[in-house]
Amino acid sequence: MPIGITDEHQALSESLRDWAKGLGGIELARVAEGAASADFDDVWRGVRDYGVAGIAAPEPNGGGGTLLDAAVALEACAHELLPGPLLGSAVAAYHAGAAGLDDMIDAVIAGGCGIALDPVLELGDRLAGSVPVAYDGGGAAHLLLGARGADGEERWFLLAAEQVEVRPQVGPDLTRRVAEVRVDIDAGEAVEVPGLLGEAVRRTALTLAAAEASGIAQWCLTTAVEYAKVREQFGAPIGSFQAIKHLCAQMLETAEAVAATAWDAAASAETVLSDPGDTSQWDFAAEVAGVTALDGAVRAAQDCIQVLGGIGFTFEHDAHLYLRRAVALRSLLGGGDAHAVALAGHAVAGIRRSVRVDLDGKDEEVRPRVREAVAAVAALPEASRRDALVDAAYLAPHWPAPYGLGAGPVEQLVIDEELAAAGVARPDIKIAGWAVPTILKHGTDTQRARFVEPSLRGQITWCQLFSEPGAGSDLASLATRAERVEGGWRLTGQKVWTSLAADADWAICLARTTALEDAKRQGAKQHGITYFLVDMGSEGIDVRPLRELTGDALFNEVFLDGVFVPDELVVGDVDGGWRLARTTLANERVAMASTNLGGSVERAVALAEGRGEADLARIGHAVALSSVCALLGVRSTLKALAGRGPGAESSVAKLLTVRNRQDASELVVDLLGPLALTDDPQVREDLHQSQLTRCLSIAGGTTQVLRNVAAERLLGLPR
Structure with missing residues (x-):
């Protein structure tokens, strides 16, 4: 599933994929192999005319979209490996727009822009210094570069390539050109982007790079699966072999996780609009994407080559070009461990991702009635609430009347929200949740x-x-x-x-x-x-x-x-x-996402104090995986709200949730060290959890069998 969930985003994605494919960018990249000054001008004219780089710029500059719109666009373009300075230009256009530099936005979109992520220039009367790596800087007309003054104050500037010395370089990614940039100009000649800081540039770059990583992971998954269906060995398609099934199913897990985190990183940027001084939600979501998406794209490309076998190792096949792009993105923004350390820091500080589902006014008709009914339940003694929930048909509102309301996704979410706000918890009906739907149907x-x-x-x-x-x-x-x-x-x-x-x-x-x-x-x-x-x-x-x-x-x-x-x-x-x-009711249950990371992950976060970077990285990885599981649930809910049935994310969520709970409980025991040998009650509970979770990859169908099912039913691989 791509980043976009709405019909509009899916249409945008499909349109841009078709358009980008027709530009022949991969062949242009091959032709330009080894050339420091690659000729991607024709492609960039198409990018400019189509308005791709400036989607998140202000409307007068041809934009008017959100950063999520931009992420959907960059994902689609990365799927076709569109060459040229798109990532740097999209980042620069977004920040120039936020700063009100309308003229510079047009210039950035027209000629492309390279970016640096760290403020390494020196600022005094002159702006001077050397930037070793300006991503997308080779051949771009402008550069977004940062500097520090003598007092350590950080400031950022948009410079024309003619103002500085640009030395394009050929890196691993044949579709892009980085550059070393040397600057020595009068400070008054530099166009400043007011209020911009490097942390904002890095956060935006990470968000859009995660979107590109999603496009890469999807292409790799599709390519591997299509090949596995037709390539025969030992008299059978290789996709019928369990080892290939599992590898492709794991690629599906990776692609869904990458898409979910890239979506959330871009969507969370909207939280800054309501409170520009609080970037905590975006920071958290971006670091989750940093842990998940960049390594995930590299892994997906490597696994794609593995499934392809010998042909995947040839220069002739396109797979290595996707691996090169994935490696370049990770090299620019850092691997998962660095982001995991930062994410652990956010979690220790008490930050949790709170994803709000926008009901777009669809709740206005039902909310007053629901709020009134919930208030009546909340006013009762605890012992009487279960019967009241049953009488109101709120215990299982998705069930058909008279036992439920036959509630659709919107009404279910409203009921959940109002129950949570009133402090009313539904009792767990346990196995009845499986038995009764079958009896009902x-x-x-x-x-x-x-x-x-x-x-x-x-x-x-x-x-x-x-x-x-x-x-x-x-x-x-x-x-x-x-x-x-x-x-x-x-x-x-x-x-x-x-x-x-x-x-x-x-x-x-x-x-x-x-x-x-x-x-x-x-x-x-x-x-x-x-x-x-x-x-x-x-x-x-x-x-x-x-x-x-x-x-x-x-x-x-x-x-x-x-x-x-x-x-x-x-x-x-x-x-x-x-x-x-195998019965499930046609009117499926949907639910809100919890801000809680889960028992063992929260316990690991509580044990983080005084830990070194290696332990913090492990804790951050656990926080990221827990967040991915929650995001997959949110995306399933949003699909239901859009009137679409469950997709791959529900199956992937089960596989990843099992891994999350097992790994997190084991991590807690590891963090305890010798204390795990004591009879402290909390320690005994920690050890019990690590032992108990071993059943999760067995119960309800083993992980291995579920991967077979995912490969056959979701990816269409042969039995």
Whole structure:
């Protein structure tokens, strides 16, 4: 998924990709290989005429867009590896516009602009010194350079290339030219950008570089997947090999994470408009992008070459050009560790990213009604609130009436916001959150009347009898059998890894009404599975606790020995249970993003005091990954608001959330050092978390199986 979520942004992205592809920029870059003064003039005329570099400049200068608009544009251009000084020019145009330098904006857009990220010039009566690297400076008509006065005050200037000595250089990126710049002019001849500081230049450059990184990662993913579908080895497409599936699925994780952080960095720039003195939200989001996007683009390009194999290692293929661009961006702005140290500092200072979903006025009709209803709930004693939430249909508002409101994304978000503002927490309905939607969609009226409302009120608790010793991730291989008897069925078999089984009143259970071998002969082992509702007090059920590596017994084995289930407790059609097991309501749940980083990450941040850079970098990486997981959820919500169904981000979020929780809990134990051996209660809890999270990459389908599923269903790789 590209950075842009709205229809307007997606249309802009597609239009710019088509336009950039038609310019033939990659061939021009190849022709210019080794030439310090590359001829990208024709491309730049197109950039100027199309208004790409100045999208975020003021409207009178042909702009009028936001920095997010600019990010969408730069991502699209990077996808086609558009050559020329686009990044530097976009940064300079944005800051010149903010400073009101209208004439200079036009000049920057017309001739391009190189930028330096550090104020290394000296300022007195003269502006003088040497800038070793001006990015996009080779061949650009202007340069944005910083200086310090004798008192250490920092000031920035837009200089014409004719005013200074520019020495273009050929770097690793064949599509761009850096330059060494020597300056020695009367200070009065320099056009100052008032109020600008290097930290602002660097932040904007990092934000737009992350957008370019997203375009690179997407091109690399698409190229690798398309090749894996058609390239054959050992008599089969290489995309059918699990190793390639996993590599492509990991590239998908990378591309989605890069896009999410680039989007948020650009979107967070808008927070500065409401309070120009507070850049904390943008600083935080930009550093998350710095940790994630730049390394991510390099990794995606490397993995693309790996999938391509020998052809990917040739100069003839374009893949190395994308790797070169990614390496250049990372070299300019720094690798992930440096940004992670800075991000850890922000987190320790108490800064958290607060992403607000703009409902664009769509909430005005429902908010007064919701606020009034929530206020009535909040006025009740804590013990009475659950029933009040059920009566108002606010416990699961996305469920259909009369149990919910059939609420769409906007109404759901408004309810969440108002409940949070009033301090009302919804109770966790646990396994009922999976069982009841299936009953709502596929059950009978009698089943709905019997189970739905009592489940919401907490009068019925559920467990899930799905997994078996021989059917975990491969659930369709389950062997528990259901034999037809008078008035119903008798279930016999063994289930395992069943949480809440010792306390549950009812279970959802999958069992075979057609033998596995017969189902295979009919074409699919998923055939012949039926969905049952099982009374856990029935005769023939034996629940045995399973003690996990933590020492706890959260899970259970459940043995079913001829357990009778009447016909009225079959959900849906006999032999049709597999489809039901995969049920989600068409009206999906959406949710707000939390500003909390998660228990283990917050604990790691709390342990940051006095740590060296290596530990701070690890903490910063954990903060970044936690932020990525939250951002993927926000982007799913925004897609729902735009009327589009769930995309790759929901599957990627599960994979990354597992990694986030496992890595963060392990990090906490590492940070404790020898203290991890003590019996301090907090330390014991830290150790318990690190052990408990090991199950996350197994439960609900192992990470490896989920990557296979992502590769096949999301990327279209062959089985």
